[in-house]
Amino acid sequence: MKYGVAMFPSKELQDKANSLRKRYDPHYALIPPHITLKSPFEVEEDQVEDVISKIKEVAKSTEPVTIKVNKVGSFSPINSVIYFKVEPTDQVIDLYKKLHSDNLEGNEDYTFVPHVTIAQNLTDEEHSDVLGSLKMKDIHHEEVIDRFQILYQLENESWTVYETCHLEGNN
Amino acid sequence: MKYGVAMFPSKELQDKANSLRKRYDPHYALIPPHITLKSPFEVEEDQVEDVISKIKEVAKSTEPVTIKVNKVGSFSPINSVIYFKVEPTDQVIDLYKKLHSDNLEGNEDYTFVPHVTIAQNLTDEEHSDVLGSLKMKDIHHEEVIDRFQILYQLENESWTVYETCHLEGNN
Numbered sequence: 001m002k003y004g005v006a007m008f009p010s011k012e013l014q015d016k017a018n019s020l021r022k023r024y025d026p027h028y029a030l031i032p033p034h035i036t037l038k039s040p041f042e043v044e045e046d047q048v049e050d051v052i053s054k055i056k057e058v059a060k061s062t063e064p065v066t067i068k069v070n071k072v073g074s075f076s077p078i079n080s081v082i083y084f085k086v087e088p089t090d091q092v093i094d095l096y097k098k099l100h101s102d103n104l105e106g107n108e109d110y111t112f113v114p115h116v117t118i119a120q121n122l123t124d125e126e127h128s129d130v131l132g133s134l135k136m137k138d139i140h141h142e143e144v145i146d147r148f149q150i151l152y153q154l155e156n157e158s159w160t161v162y163e164t165c166h167l168e169g170n171n
Numbered sequence: 172m173k174y175g176v177a178m179f180p181s182k183e184l185q186d187k188a189n190s191l192r193k194r195y196d197p198h199y200a201l202i203p204p205h206i207t208l209k210s211p212f213e214v215e216e217d218q219v220e221d222v223i224s225k226i227k228e229v230a231k232s233t234e235p236v237t238i239k240v241n242k243v244g245s246f247s248p249i250n251s252v253i254y255f256k257v258e259p260t261d262q263v264i265d266l267y268k269k270l271h272s273d274n275l276e277g278n279e280d281y282t283f284v285p286h287v288t289i290a291q292n293l294t295d296e297e298h299s300d301v302l303g304s305l306k307m308k309d310i311h312h313e314e315v316i317d318r319f320q321i322l323y324q325l326e327n328e329s330w331t332v333y334e335t336c337h338l339e340g341n342n
Contacts, residue, residue: 001182008331014325014331018326018327028200032325159203161332164332164334
């Protein structure tokens, strides 16, 4: 089964993201707005318990994370994803690293750029229009997130939450 | 903010439900297939912590629940909802009752009929066609569910999981 790890930001930021995703993100209906911490990875049935328990351990040893969003970014020219850029603070990067340490399978192909996707699969023209108009808007958001979710993917490519992991900060 | 409590059944049953919901349920994109345990209820910001903690207590004192689905049902003529009927075993009913005890606000308007919705907002003709063809199919499913989710609703009416509560059975 395919699993992933993500943080849902506050309702406020999710609503803001959805007002854009509704128009510009074909994945709008598959999962609420989120910050991916571990990209989809396949886990064999007999490994699930072990993997989940390792991920829970990461949460237990991690303090709640402050998330700062101050601009809109894009992965162009690699792809047309436009996103709320989450500042890559040490806290966020550390959490990501722990979720990709030796014990946890699934390495990433790209450098980690924490973000909330708001648009994707756009044509070049759409991408440039949408990015241009969003860059003009002021966005300043900061919040503390005290949990992340382990999710699994259904046949229709949507995601169901399996487990909520609290960032407990017990080192 | 509006909260709700629901159980997600196994991926297998969710996939089966989604193959029908895709065509027949306009709420398909708002939440994965689920068994509602507590209908949407409003919680004031300063009450959230208290309500969540009461719901968590319910989970802690409840054993994992066996879910049996043996037929397709409908709420017709009250509405056009068609669903996988979940047998109203003592376990399921007890869990529902605990989630509506004196301490937890939000009473229900109807008798509790545990179910997984697979179709709604159908015309009379659609309802009768869909129900007729589904009634012909054999459905026998049984599984143990060891958790439920507390969710909140976004502006676009979709649901985000806030907390996973494990049925720990510590009486």
